Amino acid sequence: MKKQFARTLKNLQIRNEVLRKPLRLKRQRVQSLLKRAKKIVCGTYQDVIPRASITHPGMIREQELSHPCAPDFLPDQSQIGTLSGNLRGMDVQNEKESNDKKSSGGGVFSMFRGLVGGKTLSEADIEPVLEKLKDHLIGKNVASEIATKLCQSVGKKLEGKVVGTFEGVSTTVRNTLTESLVQLLTPKRRLDVLRDVVEAKTSGRPYTMAFCGVNGVGKSTNLAKISFWLIENNFRVLIAACDTFRAGAVEQLRTHMHHLNALHPPENHKGRTMVQLYEQGYGKDAAEIARHAIEFARKNDFDVVLIDTAGRMQDNEPLMRAC
Numbered sequence: 001m002k003k004q005f006a007r008t009l010k011n012l013q014i015r016n017e018v019l020r021k022p023l024r025l026k027r028q029r030v031q032s033l034l035k036r037a038k039k040i041v042c043g044t045y046q047d048v049i050p051r052a053s054i055t056h057p058g059m060i061r062e063q064e065l066s067h068p069c070a071p072d073f074l075p076d077q078s079q080i081g082t083l084s085g086n087l088r089g090m091d092v093q094n095e096k097e098s099n100d101k102k103s104s105g106g107g108v109f110s111m112f113r114g115l116v117g118g119k120t121l122s123e124a125d126i127e128p129v130l131e132k133l134k135d136h137l138i139g140k141n142v143a144s145e146i147a148t149k150l151c152q153s154v155g156k157k158l159e160g161k162v163v164g165t166f167e168g169v170s171t172t173v174r175n176t177l178t179e180s181l182v183q184l185l186t187p188k189r190r191l192d193v194l195r196d197v198v199e200a201k202t203s204g205r206p207y208t209m210a211f212c213g214v215n216g217v218g219k220s221t222n223l224a225k226i227s228f229w230l231i232e233n234n235f236r237v238l239i240a241a242c243d244t245f246r247a248g249a250v251e252q253l254r255t256h257m258h259h260l261n262a263l264h265p266p267e268n269h270k271g272r273t274m275v276q277l278y279e280q281g282y283g284k285d286a287a288e289i290a291r292h293a294i295e296f297a298r299k300n301d302f303d304v305v306l307i308d309t310a311g312r313m314q315d316n317e318p319l320m321r322a323c
């Protein structure tokens with residue numbers, strides 16, 4: 001009986017030891033975490049950890065409302081003052097070298113392998129190849145009207161051209177396609193946003209720019225980037241939240257506004273808030289909001305109105321017209 005009791009006691013001691021080990025480990029981990037937390041509160045990590053990660057989310061919201069600059073955003077001073085100036089030129093880079101390298105490969109140009117070198121290209125030679133090119137472009141989501149126009153333009157330029165070798169054909173077609181694309185995408189009038197903004201300002205109206213495109217293509221992000229560039233050039237920007245459809249679209253713009261104001265605080269601009277958001281929530285008529293925003297900008301001395309819109313396909317004419 002005594003022996004049995006002693007054995008049970010020993011077993012119990014061993015089990016306790018095993019049980020105590022992880023407990024001890026857990027305690028050590030908790031202590032180390034507490035130490036780290038203490039350091040964070042004391043400010044040791046404040047420079048490297050964004051403040052949002054150590055602040056209660058509810059507090060951020062409150063502070064946001066009372067201050068135009070988001071407290072969770074630490075502006076990178078090196079970015080400021082680097083973007084003043086003019087738009088870069090629109091010269092098309094000469095990619096002949098890389099084109100020549102690629103011309104022997106597959107892809108869209110492999111369909112021109114069917115054309116025989118060393119002869120003058122006729123309509124009959126080109127037509128089937130252009131049909132294939134058109135199908136390829138449509139398959140890549142190019143609107144069918146654009147694809148047809150592009151192929152027509154390539155066809156016209158190719159007709160009557162004399163090609164030497166087989167490789168020469170694909171290079172010729174590639175160059176012709178590039179030429180046609182550049183022609184199609186080159187604006188009919190000179191594009192100089194800064195000059196246009198100044199012109200609009202002198203005639204007492206804000207310069208307006210709408211961002212349209214397919215969902216997720218980067219409209220709102222690029223709107224924020226262009227806002228930054230305009231502020232760098234000392235223009236006041238009003239962002240019109242006309243994407244009243246996608247959840248979070250307005251909040252996304254509000255965050256951009258906070259960050260932009262943190263980078264360019266009013267004290268650096270004679271007390272003027274450089275960017276503001278004009279919003280009327282969700283589900284409203286976007287065109288109406290844009291109209292009110294422009295009116296608001298005119299009355300409140302904003303130089304530029306940037307209109308964010310909900311994503312839409314470029315070939316959806318009614319939706320494109322709506323924006």
Ligand SMILES: Nc1nc2c(ncn2[C@@H]2O[C@H](COP(=O)(O)OP(=O)(O)OP(=O)(O)O)[C@@H](O)[C@H]2O)c(=O)[nH]1
Binds near residue numbers: 216219243246
């Ligand atoms: N790498 C990279 N990502 C980008 C760029 N522009 C936008 N994005 C990312 O693409 C995603 C969508 O960007 P948004 O600006 O919200 O696109 P949007 O066109 O406004 O989208 P919708 O409002 O939903 O139609 C985001 O995750 C962006 O961070 C860019 O120039 N480069």
Ligand SMILES: [Mg+2]
Binds near residue numbers: 219221243308309
């Ligand atoms: Mg957007």
